[in-house]
Amino acid sequence: MRKRQRPLSFRLLALSAAVLGLSAVYWTGCGSENQDPVSTAPNRTEFTETLDLSNPRVQATMAVQDRHTPDLMQDNNVVGTATGVDDAGNMVIKVYLRNPMDRTLQLESLDGIVVQYEVTGQFVAMKGGGGGGANPKLIQTPPIKLGTSGGWRYDLANGYCCGGTLGAVVLKGGTQYVLSNYHVLEADIVSGGNSRVATAGDPVIQPGLIDVNCNAANAQNVASLSGIKSLPNSNTDCAIASVLPGMVSSTGEILNVGTISATTQA
Incomplete structure (x- = not known):
């Protein structure tokens, strides 16, 4: 992101x-x-x-x-x-x-x-808790909070690697999923330098490869690709990955922000 x-x-x-x-x-x-x-x-x-x-x-x-x-x-x-x-x-x-x-x-x-x-009312940049807050690029102790670095475990080829943001927790059919971008989780649809394509069941890691020197061994699996995605047949760039038990905050807490209210404030 x-x-x-x-x-x-x-x-x-x-x-x-x-x-x-x-x-x-x-x-x-x-x-x-x-x-x-x-x-x-x-x-x-x-x-x-x-x-x-x-x-x-x-x-x-x-x-x-x-x-x-x-x-x-x-x-x-x-x-x-x-x-x-x-x-x-x-x-x-x-x-x-x-x-x-x-x-x-x-x-x-x-x-x-x-x-x-x-x-919309006034746009306001909310003050953090001081000290700059937790670093979203570092590995967290599970269950992880969202708003953190993450991505597809195999998103690397030819000496380069990629990553993005694990943005939120969403609920579908009683199952919790991590919400991120299609281009972060599912965009590898053509076999390239790593001879892989993003496939349902593949691990989603935290942090993303770009924040662990392209070495997935320095990250942790927190979710699995679901194959549920919006692109390439729409204009909305999102995808979801099913949460691994105990690995992601069940409340959807956002790092350095907290738990988002389910009630819209006037």
Whole structure:
């Protein structure tokens, strides 16, 4: 999971049930309340176009977003902007607002691109517990907390190795799974330098290979690939791996953050 910060303007690609960050922030997710977290929601338009930074439509919309963000941010009720896509597959510019009662902006479009408004409240960077917190790159004593380095155990070839973030615990059919990105867990679909492809049942380790000098012996198995993944047939980059008994916090606790509330705060 890569991050690159940029003040005030968030380059995000909102994808219906998930938000995929394209520049400043990169988020992934799947599922919704009272719904199988890996099933496709009914009555939702299916997209075959890949919406990433190489896509001309995304590039054009981001250019408009960048051009207008400084002026938009002059409004005290605006807390951020984003590049997004609506349910019909049209590119939009998202404008995030602090207060629903202070709506001074009435723009319907910018340079021909529809503007969508969303009330999020103020974006706040939460203070840590001091001392920088626990290092997410180090091996943990089980059960591990999430928000930590991890990945497919065999994600190495020709002297190079890869890894990513084990992001959260999700529940499907009474079974707990680790949620991460497809590109972290399942993307090796063609046999390469390691003569392997990602296969259901393969181990998922913590930390990831990139944080243990490409030596899986210095990591620990915490989950197994399930074969349940969103790509390559959608625009949402996620996959899940079944938790090994006793290896992952059953509460889904996030390292340096804690257990996330199941209740949405107003």
